[in-house]
Amino acid sequence: KYLVHILIQLKREGIVSSSRGKDGGYVLAKAPGTIKLGQVMRYVGGELLPIADSAKKKGSAFKGLWDEVEGAMAKIVDNVSFEDIIMKNSGAGVLSMYQI
Numbered sequence: 001k002y003l004v005h006i007l008i009q010l011k012r013e014g015i016v017s018s019s020r021g022k023d024g025g026y027v028l029a030k031a032p033g034t035i036k037l038g039q040v041m042r043y044v045g046g047e048l049l050p051i052a053d054s055a056k057k058k059g060s061a062f063k064g065l066w067d068e069v070e071g072a073m074a075k076i077v078d079n080v081s082f083e084d085i086i087m088k089n090s091g092a093g094v095l096s097m098y099q100i
Helices: 002-012 037-045 063-077 082-089
Strands: 016-019 025-028
Touching (some): 002 037, 037 082
């Protein structure tokens, strides 16, 4: 059920589309090169780095550190597309069809 919940969120955001029936399922609604990992992470989780509110409060000894960590993480995931991930993990460098 958790995976279906995530897929419904991604469908609402236009990342995936679905079809019913024997050959139904979910597929990417956009080209993999146009979908950024950070975008999907935010749609699914809300924040890139869920940290306790007390650690994010102004004056917290850790606020500056967590801001830096979150900024560094955003720079990475906001510049990585699904195509990048597929190509990096594909031995032949060919886009594959992933189905759920």
